[in-house]
Amino acid sequence: MKLLDKLLCVLVLSVGAVVSPVQAAEALRLDSAPVRLDNASLQNGAKLFVNYCLNCHGASFLRYNRLTQIGLTEEQIKDNLMFSADKVGEQMKVALRREDAKQWFGVAPPDLTLVARARASESGTGADWLYTYLRGFYRDDTRPTGWNNVVFPNVGMPHALWSLQGEQEARFVTKDDGHGKQVRQLEKLEITKPGLLMPEEYDAQVADLVSFIVWMGEPAQATRRGLGWLVLAALSVLAVLTYLLKRAYWKDVH
Amino acid sequence: MSQMDTLLDKGKQALGWVDERFPLTSLYKAHLSEYYAPKNFNFWYFFGSLALLVLVNQIVTGIFLVMHYKPDAALNAAGVPVAFASVEYIMRDVPGGWIIRYLHSTGASAFFIVVYLHMFRGLLYGSYRKPRELVWLFGIAIFLCLMGEAFFGYLLPWGQMSGWGAQVIVNLFAAIPVIGPDLSIFIRGDFVVSDATLNRFFAFHVIAIPLVLLGLVTAHLIALHEVGSNNPDGVEIKKKKDTNGIPLDGIPFHPYYTVKDGFVAVVFLMVFSVVVFFAPEGGGYFLEYNNFVPYDALQTPPHIAPVWYFTPFYSILRATTSNFMWVLGALALIVGGLTVVSTKSKNVKALAVGVTAILLAGFALLDAKVWGVVLMGGSVMLFGLLPWLDQSPVKSVRYKGVLYASVLSVFVVAFVLLGILGTKAPGYAFFGLIPGEPVAAVCSVLYLAFFAFMPWYSRMDATKPEPERVTWK
Amino acid sequence: MSNDKLEVSGGASFSCNCADSSRRQLMAATAAVGGAVGVGVAAPFVASFLPSERAKAAGAPVEVDLSGLQPGEMKTVEWRGKPVWIVRRTPEMLESLKKSEAMLADPGSSRAEQPDYVKGAGRAIKDEYLVCVGLCTHLGCSPSAKFKPGAESGIGDDWPGGFLCPCHGSRFDLAGRVFKSMPAPDNLPIPPHTYVSDTRLIIGEDTKGA
Numbered sequence: 001m002k003l004l005d006k007l008l009c010v011l012v013l014s015v016g017a018v019v020s021p022v023q024a025a026e027a028l029r030l031d032s033a034p035v036r037l038d039n040a041s042l043q044n045g046a047k048l049f050v051n052y053c054l055n056c057h058g059a060s061f062l063r064y065n066r067l068t069q070i071g072l073t074e075e076q077i078k079d080n081l082m083f084s085a086d087k088v089g090e091q092m093k094v095a096l097r098r099e100d101a102k103q104w105f106g107v108a109p110p111d112l113t114l115v116a117r118a119r120a121s122e123s124g125t126g127a128d129w130l131y132t133y134l135r136g137f138y139r140d141d142t143r144p145t146g147w148n149n150v151v152f153p154n155v156g157m158p159h160a161l162w163s164l165q166g167e168q169e170a171r172f173v174t175k176d177d178g179h180g181k182q183v184r185q186l187e188k189l190e191i192t193k194p195g196l197l198m199p200e201e202y203d204a205q206v207a208d209l210v211s212f213i214v215w216m217g218e219p220a221q222a223t224r225r226g227l228g229w230l231v232l233a234a235l236s237v238l239a240v241l242t243y244l245l246k247r248a249y250w251k252d253v254h
Numbered sequence: 255m256s257q258m259d260t261l262l263d264k265g266k267q268a269l270g271w272v273d274e275r276f277p278l279t280s281l282y283k284a285h286l287s288e289y290y291a292p293k294n295f296n297f298w299y300f301f302g303s304l305a306l307l308v309l310v311n312q313i314v315t316g317i318f319l320v321m322h323y324k325p326d327a328a329l330n331a332a333g334v335p336v337a338f339a340s341v342e343y344i345m346r347d348v349p350g351g352w353i354i355r356y357l358h359s360t361g362a363s364a365f366f367i368v369v370y371l372h373m374f375r376g377l378l379y380g381s382y383r384k385p386r387e388l389v390w391l392f393g394i395a396i397f398l399c400l401m402g403e404a405f406f407g408y409l410l411p412w413g414q415m416s417g418w419g420a421q422v423i424v425n426l427f428a429a430i431p432v433i434g435p436d437l438s439i440f441i442r443g444d445f446v447v448s449d450a451t452l453n454r455f456f457a458f459h460v461i462a463i464p465l466v467l468l469g470l471v472t473a474h475l476i477a478l479h480e481v482g483s484n485n486p487d488g489v490e491i492k493k494k495k496d497t498n499g500i501p502l503d504g505i506p507f508h509p510y511y512t513v514k515d516g517f518v519a520v521v522f523l524m525v526f527s528v529v530v531f532f533a534p535e536g537g538g539y540f541l542e543y544n545n546f547v548p549y550d551a552l553q554t555p556p557h558i559a560p561v562w563y564f565t566p567f568y569s570i571l572r573a574t575t576s577n578f579m580w581v582l583g584a585l586a587l588i589v590g591g592l593t594v595v596s597t598k599s600k601n602v603k604a605l606a607v608g609v610t611a612i613l614l615a616g617f618a619l620l621d622a623k624v625w626g627v628v629l630m631g632g633s634v635m636l637f638g639l640l641p642w643l644d645q646s647p648v649k650s651v652r653y654k655g656v657l658y659a660s661v662l663s664v665f666v667v668a669f670v671l672l673g674i675l676g677t678k679a680p681g682y683a684f685f686g687l688i689p690g691e692p693v694a695a696v697c698s699v700l701y702l703a704f705f706a707f708m709p710w711y712s713r714m715d716a717t718k719p720e721p722e723r724v725t726w727k
Numbered sequence: 728m729s730n731d732k733l734e735v736s737g738g739a740s741f742s743c744n745c746a747d748s749s750r751r752q753l754m755a756a757t758a759a760v761g762g763a764v765g766v767g768v769a770a771p772f773v774a775s776f777l778p779s780e781r782a783k784a785a786g787a788p789v790e791v792d793l794s795g796l797q798p799g800e801m802k803t804v805e806w807r808g809k810p811v812w813i814v815r816r817t818p819e820m821l822e823s824l825k826k827s828e829a830m831l832a833d834p835g836s837s838r839a840e841q842p843d844y845v846k847g848a849g850r851a852i853k854d855e856y857l858v859c860v861g862l863c864t865h866l867g868c869s870p871s872a873k874f875k876p877g878a879e880s881g882i883g884d885d886w887p888g889g890f891l892c893p894c895h896g897s898r899f900d901l902a903g904r905v906f907k908s909m910p911a912p913d914n915l916p917i918p919p920h921t922y923v924s925d926t927r928l929i930i931g932e933d934t935k936g937a
Binding site (some may be wrong): 058060061062063064066089093094098108110113117118119120121122124126145166217218219220224225227228230232236237238242243245246249253 | 293309331332333334339342343347348352353356504509510513514516517520521523524527528530531532534535538543544546547
């Protein structure tokens with residue numbers, strides 16, 4: 001009898017476990033982002049973000065003084081990172097007016113505070129998406145901005161980091177998808193005009209920028225994990241005690 | 255020592271004073287220290303108290319969230335809806351806010367996990383059988399409230415999944431013939447999901463449904479303590495009592511089950527904390543990724559699915575296509591025919607013929623969309639019929655035959671598969687090979703058949719005799 | 728709990744004296760650790776009542792331009808949601824502070840809430856400018872300016888000029904010091920402030936080096 005109870009229990013748990021990781025064929029392969037949440041990377045990322053992103057995109061949930069959490073002083077923040085705000089307690093709002101932006105780009109550039117969380121999918125984390133996206137711009141004369149992107153086809157945004165990366169060209173091949181259909185697939189991206197940085201240097205800079213965006217999506221994440229260990233430790237002690245207590249009472253039940 | 259005694263005396267006097275005016279001691283005895291629960295509860299019996307624990311968590315965290323949340327769809331200076339921004343305000347600017355919010359969002363999913371397992375326990379050991387029909391019905395009402403609570407609450411963060419999820423579910427009501435389109439406008443209070451919708455959903459989520467829920471939970475417990483708990487053997491412990499009138503197989507709920515459930519609660523909290531502190535998004539199932547984008551009424555996200563706990567029912571909705579109506583017709587004919595053949599009562603025969611005819615006419619005349627909505631709602635309601643569908647002479651799966659064990663297993667597999675398919679986009683195939691749609695259709699039929707044929711298979715089953723006393727250790 | 732008789736199934740009843748002490752120790756340990764965990768759980772909820780980052784940002788220092796302020800005039804600015812007065816005192820007004828001295832409850836401002844760098848009867852960094860929080864120390868009303876001395880004020884012949892609280896009649900002199908036997912117990916608080924130039928003042932930031 002008992003065996004049956006256990007079998008049903010195993011059944012319930014295993015059906016979920018076996019079937020759920022199965023994914024549909026991915027449309028896109030994302031590069032894994034080397035996210036580093038140390039102060040040096042985050043500070044460099046913050047500098048890149050303020051210089052290259054904040055002109056058009058807001059980070060309207062993040063207050064400048066939150067950057068003290070990544071090892072900057074309020075003076076450093078004021079002197080080096082605040083271009084469009086007066087007070088260090090203000091949020092990173094964008095100088096660009098939404099209406100103007102909509103006119104220029106077709107869509108108002110989205111707020112980026114939560115983009116790393118929003119871009120997560122079955123294909124990878126939000127960081128992977130951003131890392132691939134920021135390295136995936138290529139020249140396309142058919143687009144109004146002259147740029148296109150491998151992970152975000154027909155994106156409205158031009159390549160904001162082109163001076164660093166240079167210009168890329170995309171090579172596509174047409175392949176059979178195994179079901180008799182011909183599909184256009186990206187073969188590779190090639191640098192045709194070098195930028196200020198070598199490709200490895202550029203990747204490292206993008207990694208820092210992405211790390212900062214990940215941090216910005218949830219500034220409490222490091223605290224959260226740290227606190228988690230403490231909570232689990234306290235609960236473990238309580239679990240042992242309550243188990244002993246339960247045993248002390250139940251030894252009389254025959 | 256004498257001081258201690260006078261203190262104890264004073265305490266007893268105070269208690270006596272209260273007892274003359276309010277039945278404190280007798281309530282404590284009736285529900286805790288002299289409520290005799292069967293001593294053979296196993297793993298499956300933890301989920302009731304855990305559900306209570308999660309309910310308390312939701313209420314307490316909910317109260318604190320309401321202090322900072324603003325149900326307002328207007329755009330703030332940065333162009334973000336105020337409601338969405340207020341959630342991020344809680345996550346960033348309110349001290350301790352992120353913990354409270356994660357406790358609440360994780361609690362929502364935990365509630366459904368715990369309640370589904372609690373309901374499965376009922377199916378295993380026949381907890382819905384006489385005399386516990388009302389316990390079971392109150393439970394079903396709680397489950398319905400919980401679904402409403404989850405649905406209304408999901409709109410509040412005002413993200414893309416919030417807005418579009420509400421849009422889709424409210425539009426289900428538009429499928430109802432004649433009044434449908436007006437009804438869906440009435441529910442929204444606008445032609446689209448808007449500020450008016452957000453405000454009324456907020457009112458339902460924070461006060462209306464919680465009040466009903468608390469009342470139902472009380473009724474569920476009072477009814478349970480009136481008839482006494484079932485147990486894995488499905489035998490009534492009240493049938494065998496000692497000279498003091500205490501069930502021989504019963505032990506006082508307090509302290510025995512309070513200490514046991516206390517330990518289990520701590521273990522549960524550890525698992526819960528792992529999610530809250532290390533994976534609050536629950537892999538995109540507890541907090542959906544697209545809900546980190548504010549609701550945009552002009553752009554639906556590419557893949558929209560309900561939160562995981564609704565997906566089994568949502569799959570049944572999706573499976574109900576016009577082709578599926580033939581299957582439903584066949585099912586209605588078979589069940590109607592079986593009823594006519596197996597009953598002697600003329601009235602029941604006439605009723606069966608009538609209901610089958612109405613159903614068949616309905617299947618032919620009304621849109622499959624309407625039936626999808628009916629089936630989705632009905633698939634939840636069917637649980638409420640279990641006390642009368644189950645005709646087995648025994649309650650517990652331990653003494654039911656292989657037939658019920660197999661049918662129950664098939665039901666569970668079908669339920670889980672429906673749940674998985676409901677999270678996937680249409681056109682999904684298992685391993686890229688087995689297309690999802692026919693699997694969903696087959697599972698929907700199996701789901702319905704579990705209930706529809708229960709009166710027959712529960713009688714056919716080769717049962718074993720129940721023991722006199724509970725089996726233990 | 729201690730002399731409970733626990734009735735256990737099978738008619739076996741027993742008193743739990745044998746197990747009592749170990750159970751009680753366990754119970755105490757569990758209650759202690761459980762209580763500690765409970766306090767930990769309560770912490771974020773209690774913390775959520777504290778001012779948020781938004782409230783703190785709104786309470787950031789305020790910069791005031793004094794160039795337009797004429798002698799004898801007063802200006803009110805908002806700092807942390809409270810009125811802060813800036814009074815440009817004339818020599819006569821400063822003179823009046825000496826006159827009022829004898830009538831004050833705390834002329835030396837020994838109990839008053841004020842930064843260390845604010846000294847003397849004038850209670851100011853520069854005697855010409857009084858900077859103080861315009862909320863009565865009684866129950867928080869904002870007193871009215873009654874700068875005109877003597878009978879003309881309608882307060883009394885010996886009124887040296889100052890502030891009168893409309894709620895319960897507390898009187899303050901032109902340095903925000905409270906008069907004797909008034910409902911208000913203390914002098915008006917002086918907020919932290921600093922001058923960045925002769926005519927530019929920051930309220931909410933301490934003078935450096937102080």
